[in-house]
Every structure is written in C-alpha cells, then in structure tokens.
Amino acid sequence: MPASDLLVKNLRITRELLKLSQEAWASRIHYSASQVSGIERGERPVTPDYLDVVDRAFGTAFVEYYDEHVRVDPSPVWLKSWLERQKEATLLRYFELAVVPALLQTEAYARELIEASTTGPAAEDAIATRLARREILTRDLKPVRLTAILDENVLYRHVGGARVMREQLLALTEARRDTVSVYVVPAEVGSYIGLDGSFALATTHGRVVGFVDGPLHEDAIEDIDRVDDLERRWELIRRYTPTQERSLELITKAADTWAT
Known part of the structure; x- marks a missing residue:
C-alpha cells in the first residue's frame, strides 16, 4: 500500500480508536466535518498543516511519518x-x-x-x-x-x-x-x-x-x-x-x- 494511502487509513483508524465521529474529530481540530470526510475519502490532500493540528490535538506523530514517507509523493489518493x-x-x-x-x-x-x-x-x-x-x-x-x-x-x-x-x-x-x-x-x-x-x-x-x-x-x-x-x-x-x-x-x- 502506498505511504499516502496508509497515512489516510491510519488517520481514520486513530479517529475510530478514539471513538470519535468525523464531526467530533473535526470539532477538536477546528476543521469542518466535510474537510475531514474529504481527507478520509482521499478527495482532499493531507497537508502538513492538517497533520500538525492533529498531532497537537491527539499526541500523534503523523507529521514525522509524512516527512519520512509521504512527502516524496504528494499525489492525492484518487x-x-x-x-x-x-x-x-x-x-x-x-x-x-x-x-x-x-x-x-x-x-x-x-x-x-x-x-x-x-x-x-x-x-x-x-x-x-x-x-x-x-x-x-x-x-x-x-x-x-x-x-x-x-x-x-x-x-x-x-x-x-x-x-x-x-x-x-x-x-x-x-x-x-x-x-x-x-x-x-x-x-x-x-x-x-x-x-x-x-x-x-x-x-x-x-x-x-x-x-x-x-x-x-x-x-x-x-x-x-x-x-x-x-x-x-x-x-x-x-x-x-x-x-x-x-x-x-x-x-x-x-x-x-x-x-x-
């Protein structure tokens, strides 16, 4: 699985493990639910700014993963x-x-x-x-x-x-x-x-x-x-x-x- 696909999958899995709906997740990071949904469907790009907000809100390390594995191929999943x-x-x-x-x-x-x-x-x-x-x-x-x-x-x-x-x-x-x-x-x-x-x-x-x-x-x-x-x-x-x-x-x- 391409690194960008895995990143999107792990974002969704993290949200589900925290038992948060897309709306609740979006509220915590001050994004709209439609933006979160678009990212999880691969219709919106996963940006470093988005990942930084997620990391700060939930103590994750998605920015580090992005820098090491995804930045070389930023193409949208679709x-x-x-x-x-x-x-x-x-x-x-x-x-x-x-x-x-x-x-x-x-x-x-x-x-x-x-x-x-x-x-x-x-x-x-x-x-x-x-x-x-x-x-x-x-x-x-x-x-x-x-x-x-x-x-x-x-x-x-x-x-x-x-x-x-x-x-x-x-x-x-x-x-x-x-x-x-x-x-x-x-x-x-x-x-x-x-x-x-x-x-x-x-x-x-x-x-x-x-x-x-x-x-x-x-x-x-x-x-x-x-x-x-x-x-x-x-x-x-x-x-x-x-x-x-x-x-x-x-x-x-x-x-x-x-x-x-």
Missing part, C-alpha cells in the same frame, strides 16, 4: 492508480477542455495551477513531483508516446499571466515530435461531444484503461464498456481536429496574442 498506469503505458491519449495536460506543463504553468489550491511546502512538493513525471516522455528506454487534443479554449485560458501562457504555448510547439503530438479542436467547431468533459486513455500491457478528470472519479477506469465509450468519444473528437501542422499554427497564433 489519482495514484492512474499515475501507475501512466508510468507503464506505451501510449497516452489526453483530451483536455480547460488546461494543458500535466505531462506537457511548464514549471510556471504547473505552479499557477497547483498554488491555486495548495500552498507552502506541500505545493513545492507537488510541483516537483509533477515535473518529474515528464521524464516518461524522454527516457531512453521505451519513452511513452503522447497524443493530446486540446479544446482551443485551453490556449486562451488565463493561467498565470501573459508570460506564463506564452512560454507554455511555445513549449507545446517545441515538444519532441517523435513522442508528442498535439492537436487542437478549433473554436469554430461549436458544440461537439468533447464538451462533456476531459478524459485520458492509457495503453498498457496490451490493454487500454481510462481516466476521467476529477476527484469524483477515484480510480483508473478498467470496465470494458466504459473504456469503449471513452475510446468512441476520442475517435469522434479526433474528427474535429485539423492536421498537426494546422493545430501548431493555432497554438503559435495564440502564443502571439500572449506576447508582452
């Missing part, structure tokens, strides 16, 4: 199964409505997204971890091939200011073409099936698994019918994209609008 599939994949396919896929993000762009919900050491850990995952695209032994389809809205969503956006978009145009392909669904397409939401597909060990972005979907999707539906959506969305060369022109045009 994401870990997908990340394992991602590392093992030979092909990754991403469709994104709102932001650049994590594996293609620059440090500045990733920082803006992560710091919108996390601060302090936890944010720095998350940023470093996200950037480190990009090595699967450039590693010497079997680099992953990645194909990303972006809604054109992604190119104009204000993340971190003009400089951050321009750097990010230019990075997309300069990505290694032997491992990375980026396509854009032009805004002129209007309504299409992709507006239902972002998702990803990983081909690994001769099979395909899916992932629908967001903490309400807590694991990699392996059900054959659901994966088939995601693959059908991918093919339908792909029909709306121009060539890779034309897509890169759209990205370059957008980058120019962010010039400072």
Whole structure:
C-alpha cells in the first residue's frame, strides 16, 4: 500500500480508536466535518498543516511519518492508480477542455495551477513531483508516446499571466515530435461531444484503461464498456481536429496574442 494511502487509513483508524465521529474529530481540530470526510475519502490532500493540528490535538506523530514517507509523493489518493498506469503505458491519449495536460506543463504553468489550491511546502512538493513525471516522455528506454487534443479554449485560458501562457504555448510547439503530438479542436467547431468533459486513455500491457478528470472519479477506469465509450468519444473528437501542422499554427497564433 502506498505511504499516502496508509497515512489516510491510519488517520481514520486513530479517529475510530478514539471513538470519535468525523464531526467530533473535526470539532477538536477546528476543521469542518466535510474537510475531514474529504481527507478520509482521499478527495482532499493531507497537508502538513492538517497533520500538525492533529498531532497537537491527539499526541500523534503523523507529521514525522509524512516527512519520512509521504512527502516524496504528494499525489492525492484518487489519482495514484492512474499515475501507475501512466508510468507503464506505451501510449497516452489526453483530451483536455480547460488546461494543458500535466505531462506537457511548464514549471510556471504547473505552479499557477497547483498554488491555486495548495500552498507552502506541500505545493513545492507537488510541483516537483509533477515535473518529474515528464521524464516518461524522454527516457531512453521505451519513452511513452503522447497524443493530446486540446479544446482551443485551453490556449486562451488565463493561467498565470501573459508570460506564463506564452512560454507554455511555445513549449507545446517545441515538444519532441517523435513522442508528442498535439492537436487542437478549433473554436469554430461549436458544440461537439468533447464538451462533456476531459478524459485520458492509457495503453498498457496490451490493454487500454481510462481516466476521467476529477476527484469524483477515484480510480483508473478498467470496465470494458466504459473504456469503449471513452475510446468512441476520442475517435469522434479526433474528427474535429485539423492536421498537426494546422493545430501548431493555432497554438503559435495564440502564443502571439500572449506576447508582452
């Protein structure tokens, strides 16, 4: 069991051993019951600040455990199964409505997204971890091939200011073409099936698994019918994209609008 999963499990076990409900536990540490519930379900990150409050309230040593075992991998529990599939994949396919896929993000762009919900050491850990995952695209032994389809809205969503956006978009145009392909669904397409939401597909060990972005979907999707539906959506969305060369022109045009 990953260290972060064990941490969450032990937080819950400690609360139960103390015969405290989530509401009573929350009251003792001055958090809301919904925050405690979210942490125990793996939908909210376990932060050092939270653990420090727990340690002081109950005489535990969760901060020490976090520093020794969890800080190296701060990913939320609901994401870990997908990340394992991602590392093992030979092909990754991403469709994104709102932001650049994590594996293609620059440090500045990733920082803006992560710091919108996390601060302090936890944010720095998350940023470093996200950037480190990009090595699967450039590693010497079997680099992953990645194909990303972006809604054109992604190119104009204000993340971190003009400089951050321009750097990010230019990075997309300069990505290694032997491992990375980026396509854009032009805004002129209007309504299409992709507006239902972002998702990803990983081909690994001769099979395909899916992932629908967001903490309400807590694991990699392996059900054959659901994966088939995601693959059908991918093919339908792909029909709306121009060539890779034309897509890169759209990205370059957008980058120019962010010039400072």
